[in-house]
Amino acid sequence: MIESHLSLLIVVLPLLAAPVVAVLPGGRLAWAISTLVSCSVFYLAAWQLINVSAGNVISYELGGWAPPWGIEYRIDAANALVALIVSGIAALTLPYALKSVIKEIPQRQHALFYAAFMLCLTGLLGIAQTGDIFNLFVFLEISSLSSYALISLGKNRQALTAAYQYLIMGTIGATFFIIGVGLLYAMTGTLNMADLSQRLPELYDHRTIHTAFAFIMVGFALKLALFPLHLWLPNAYTYAPTVVTVFLAATSTKVAVYVMLRMVFTVFGFSFIENTPTDELFLLLCIMGILMMSFYAIYQKDSKRLLAYSSVAQIGYMMLGIGLGSMLSVTATLVHLFNHALIKGALFMAIGALIYRIGSSRIEHFSGLGKKMPWTFAAIVIAGLSLIGVPGTAGFISKWYLVLAAIEQQQWFIVAVILIGSLLAVVYVWKIIEVLYFKAPNETSQITSGQNNIYVKEAPLMLLIPMWALVVANVYFGFNTELTVGTAEQAAKLLVPDEY
Amino acid sequence: MISLASEQLIILAILLPLLAAGLIILADKRPNLRETITLITASIVAIVVTTLTMRVLAGERPAFDLFEVVPGINVGFSIEPLGMLFALVAATLWLVTSVYAIGYMRGHNEKNQTRFYAVFSIAISSALAAAFSGNMFTLFLCYEILTISTYPLVTHAGTSEARRSGRIYLGILLGTSIGFQLLAILITWSVAGTLDFKHGGILSGKLDPAYAGILYALFIFGVGKAAVMPFHKWLPAAMVAPTPVSALLHAVAVVKAGVFTILKVTIYIFGSDFITSSGASDWLVWFAALTILFASLIAMTKDNLKARLAYSTISQLSYIVLGALIAVEMSLIGASMHIVMHAFAKITLFFAAGAILVAAHKKNISDMSGLGRAMPVTFIAFTIGSLSIIGLPPFGGMWSKWYLALGTVQTEQWILLAILMSSSLLNIAYLLPISIRAFFAKPKEGPVYTEVKEAPLSMLIAMGFTALACIALFFYPDPFYNLALDAAKGR
Numbered sequence: 001m002i003e004s005h006l007s008l009l010i011v012v013l014p015l016l017a018a019p020v021v022a023v024l025p026g027g028r029l030a031w032a033i034s035t036l037v038s039c040s041v042f043y044l045a046a047w048q049l050i051n052v053s054a055g056n057v058i059s060y061e062l063g064g065w066a067p068p069w070g071i072e073y074r075i076d077a078a079n080a081l082v083a084l085i086v087s088g089i090a091a092l093t094l095p096y097a098l099k100s101v102i103k104e105i106p107q108r109q110h111a112l113f114y115a116a117f118m119l120c121l122t123g124l125l126g127i128a129q130t131g132d133i134f135n136l137f138v139f140l141e142i143s144s145l146s147s148y149a150l151i152s153l154g155k156n157r158q159a160l161t162a163a164y165q166y167l168i169m170g171t172i173g174a175t176f177f178i179i180g181v182g183l184l185y186a187m188t189g190t191l192n193m194a195d196l197s198q199r200l201p202e203l204y205d206h207r208t209i210h211t212a213f214a215f216i217m218v219g220f221a222l223k224l225a226l227f228p229l230h231l232w233l234p235n236a237y238t239y240a241p242t243v244v245t246v247f248l249a250a251t252s253t254k255v256a257v258y259v260m261l262r263m264v265f266t267v268f269g270f271s272f273i274e275n276t277p278t279d280e281l282f283l284l285l286c287i288m289g290i291l292m293m294s295f296y297a298i299y300q301k302d303s304k305r306l307l308a309y310s311s312v313a314q315i316g317y318m319m320l321g322i323g324l325g326s327m328l329s330v331t332a333t334l335v336h337l338f339n340h341a342l343i344k345g346a347l348f349m350a351i352g353a354l355i356y357r358i359g360s361s362r363i364e365h366f367s368g369l370g371k372k373m374p375w376t377f378a379a380i381v382i383a384g385l386s387l388i389g390v391p392g393t394a395g396f397i398s399k400w401y402l403v404l405a406a407i408e409q410q411q412w413f414i415v416a417v418i419l420i421g422s423l424l425a426v427v428y429v430w431k432i433i434e435v436l437y438f439k440a441p442n443e444t445s446q447i448t449s450g451q452n453n454i455y456v457k458e459a460p461l462m463l464l465i466p467m468w469a470l471v472v473a474n475v476y477f478g479f480n481t482e483l484t485v486g487t488a489e490q491a492a493k494l495l496v497p498d499e500y
Numbered sequence: 501m502i503s504l505a506s507e508q509l510i511i512l513a514i515l516l517p518l519l520a521a522g523l524i525i526l527a528d529k530r531p532n533l534r535e536t537i538t539l540i541t542a543s544i545v546a547i548v549v550t551t552l553t554m555r556v557l558a559g560e561r562p563a564f565d566l567f568e569v570v571p572g573i574n575v576g577f578s579i580e581p582l583g584m585l586f587a588l589v590a591a592t593l594w595l596v597t598s599v600y601a602i603g604y605m606r607g608h609n610e611k612n613q614t615r616f617y618a619v620f621s622i623a624i625s626s627a628l629a630a631a632f633s634g635n636m637f638t639l640f641l642c643y644e645i646l647t648i649s650t651y652p653l654v655t656h657a658g659t660s661e662a663r664r665s666g667r668i669y670l671g672i673l674l675g676t677s678i679g680f681q682l683l684a685i686l687i688t689w690s691v692a693g694t695l696d697f698k699h700g701g702i703l704s705g706k707l708d709p710a711y712a713g714i715l716y717a718l719f720i721f722g723v724g725k726a727a728v729m730p731f732h733k734w735l736p737a738a739m740v741a742p743t744p745v746s747a748l749l750h751a752v753a754v755v756k757a758g759v760f761t762i763l764k765v766t767i768y769i770f771g772s773d774f775i776t777s778s779g780a781s782d783w784l785v786w787f788a789a790l791t792i793l794f795a796s797l798i799a800m801t802k803d804n805l806k807a808r809l810a811y812s813t814i815s816q817l818s819y820i821v822l823g824a825l826i827a828v829e830m831s832l833i834g835a836s837m838h839i840v841m842h843a844f845a846k847i848t849l850f851f852a853a854g855a856i857l858v859a860a861h862k863k864n865i866s867d868m869s870g871l872g873r874a875m876p877v878t879f880i881a882f883t884i885g886s887l888s889i890i891g892l893p894p895f896g897g898m899w900s901k902w903y904l905a906l907g908t909v910q911t912e913q914w915i916l917l918a919i920l921m922s923s924s925l926l927n928i929a930y931l932l933p934i935s936i937r938a939f940f941a942k943p944k945e946g947p948v949y950t951e952v953k954e955a956p957l958s959m960l961i962a963m964g965f966t967a968l969a970c971i972a973l974f975f976y977p978d979p980f981y982n983l984a985l986d987a988a989k990g991r
Binding site: 385388389390391392397399400401403404407408415419420422423426430434437438478479480481485 | 567569570571575637640641644645648655658663666667670671674675678679682683686687689690
């Protein structure tokens with residue numbers, strides 16, 4: 001019974017939880033229910049992944065309406081992997097949230113915070129699950145609107161500007177997307193992705209299709225913060241409450257990358273893309289993004305902003321895989337999607353733990369905390385090494401496949417860019433580590449943070465456990481890639497069918 | 501000696517130091533217990549590795565894979581003679597250095613000693629794991645762990661100078677390994693479809709010989725630990741570390757892991773025949789040759805003793821690299837033996853440098869006039885180490901230089917032979933004056949040193965052992981020679 005409705009339950013559970021959570025008095029109960037829901041969703045997502053891991057596809061007809069008329073949830077390895085990432089990160093972020101939220105968000109807003117969180121989860125999971133592009137738009141709006149609300153809850157007043165900026169950019173993106181969807185519908189009369197992919201090839205030369213494609217690409221490039229459309233992201237990540245940053249950094253851009261994959265490979269087909277300048281344009285933007293954003297990251301003084309710029313650079317790596325358009329490169333994209341969620345999740349959680357103790361995210365205020373908070377420090381080191389791509393960590397596996405994909409096509413310039421990007425990552429990661437490790441607790445002035453790092457204690461267990469779960473995952477998936485690479489290869493086979 | 505299977509011994513040799521690191525941290529507040537743990541572990545590891553050596557000499561070649569990381573690439577270990585030779589050197593000298601370190605760290609009142617010993621064990625574990633690596637991926641993994649685990653040792657002092665040196669250290673080692681070595685490994689993988697070490701190489705017949713030179717260069721420069729110019733700056737920078745670190749890691753474990761990797765790549769990835777037939781190393785030999793020469797020349801200008809020894813190490817490492825690049829049997833034997841001979845000689849020199857620092861608080865050579873009469877044991881050991889580096893009989897260093905020179909003769913590379921010989925002269929010029937000054941020159945302040953005594957006993961024992969080993973290796977180099985011969989012949 002549950003198994004046949006699995007795909008729907010994953011989306012509906014958090015959706016139902018949202019209004020319930022919103023009306024609950026006090027934060028703790030709301031937190032407990034949200035945590036319970038996100039854990040069960042994670043369980044369901046894992047179940048779903050096992051069901052499609054053999055390479056088969058689940059087709060779920062919403063309300064019993066047969067596709068292409070009704071809405072169809074079409075789950076293959078790619079969706080299942082993304083759903084697993086989103087729900088997994090949610091299931092780890094929520095336990096972490098309890099203490100962090102109490103510290104950063106006023107008591108009266110707690111219930112609303114969890115409700116918005118649940119809605120955001122619904123939206124992201126919905127995008128991952130659905131096989132209908134209009135339905136995708138609806139979920140996109142659900143996730144976007146709730147993230148604007150979540151970001152605006154940040155302690156500083158800049159959070160409001162950041163949220164507003166994101167609102168404007170996000171709305172433009174969504175509008176572009178829906179214009180594209182409208183044009184596609186006008187030309188083909190269908191909204192079902194599988195159906196679209198059947199009907200589009202005969203219309204490839206039609207100018208409207210090209211226009212629709214352009215709108216959709218730009219719309220989602222905005223959502224996933226592809227350089228140079230990334231301007232909303234650093235502010236949003238910096239000023240949002242820590243928990244929100246953790247969750248969004250690890251999931252929301254990943255989901256957007258997944259939609260890109262779906263649009264490029266399933267809906268339009270790579271043979272269509274190859275006849276447009278899109279793939280070259282992607283490569284160019286990715287290269288520029290990786291290099292420039294890594295340099296930007298080096299010069300940041302705020303740790304959250306540093307990681308935010310690093311995220312924009314990392315999105316470049318993921319999009320490289322789409323631009324290269326081979327089976328190996330799509331595998332690399334999906335693997336990096338997964339691994340980067342682990343990396344950035346762990347890093348933002350660790351930075352969040354520092355913020356929890358000292359109330360500031362500026363790197364100069366971190367002096368000497370390495371000794372005071374050894375576990376948090378170790379987490380930053382390991383996750384940082386994973387971000388750099390040192391062997392033995394998940395990040396290495398991503399780099400491995402990415403570079404192999406570039407070598408396969410003899411794209412030596414891209415190979416160089418990926419490796420240089422890793423070296424730049426060494427610089428910005430070490431910038432944080434050096435301050436934590438070397439400086440004495442009282443070396444820098446503590447006037448702005450208003451406290452002395454000498455008396456700082458290790459972060460509470462409620463923050464450490466989820467953080468270390470991700471850190472351990474970073475190491476585990478650096479050695480055992482059955483889940484990540486295995487699933488990604490399955491997905492790549494379905495997405496890029498022509499090649500082998 | 502031990503009845504366990506060789507596979508279990510390999511695991512034991514790698515895991516024991518890791519376990520010790522954990523125990524050392526637990527024994528934080530009890531220094532004596534902490535040092536006992538280090539010594540016991542180092543002794544057991546030395547016994548384990550010696551047992552393995554005897555089995556390898558008897559012809560056993562244990563190999564196993566632990567698990568698969570991505571399809572076709574495993575974390576796996578195997579022992580061949582070259583790795584055994586490196587492991588034997590590292591394990592033996594770890595024990596000696598542990599004895600030495602106790603005297604040094606206490607005599608010098610170093611802070612954070614627990615961290616020091618713990619991280620040291622981790623570094624040794626990764627060096628041993630590198631020695632036993634069964635494929636290039638595992639070797640690369642251990643190589644990087646070794647880089648990162650030695651970072652806290654290099655920056656041990658925590659001063660701004662240490663921090664700056666740490667940046668150079670990490671920047672060059674990580675930079676070259678990610679920028680070049682990883683790329684070279686990935687190209688190898690996409691060309692050959694495997695990364696397993698195989699005698700005779702895995703690239704021959706699969707890689708266009710025209711590109712062999714480029715790939716080989718990526719490997720040579722990608723192994724920053726071998727300190728081939730222009731990627732040598734990290735080694736002098738690392739001298740800011742406490743002396744036992746400079747002694748064991750930056751004269752033995754870390755740098756030898758570098759040249760070991762190059763030898764491995766030469767013999768087991770390319771295969772020496774492929775290198776000579778494709779001419780992959782024709783222009784690379786000049787980098788090694790010039791490094792030998794320039795580093796010796798720079799060493800002469802250094803007044804700081806450790807800095808001089810560091811440049812001497814850079815020069816000597818390129819002997820090994822050169823041996824690998826020439827890639828004929830004699831030069832490979834010479835290169836492998838030089839790993840051993842240079843290790844014992846250079847560690848003696850560093851031990852002496854540390855003893856001088858602890859006992860007399862002198863860092864600069866110009867301040868050491870007349871010090872030999874106050875610290876005779878230290879300076880006799882120093883002299884023995886110097887003579888072995890120079891390559892005179894009756895010291896072990898003669899053998900490796902002998903075979904390296906034979907290698908150049910065999911390939912009729914007369915210019916290289918001349919460079920090797922002139923470098924030996926330069927060795928005399930920058931090493932012997934130190935001993936001469938210490939024994940025969942007059943001290944700056946006052947006629948003789950009255951307050952300076954010899955360093956603590958544990959340091960003298962360690963130093964004496966390695967100095968005697970330099971002599972013993974001249975008369976009895978057989979185990980190392982046999983390992984080197986087996987490696988070169990691919991047995």
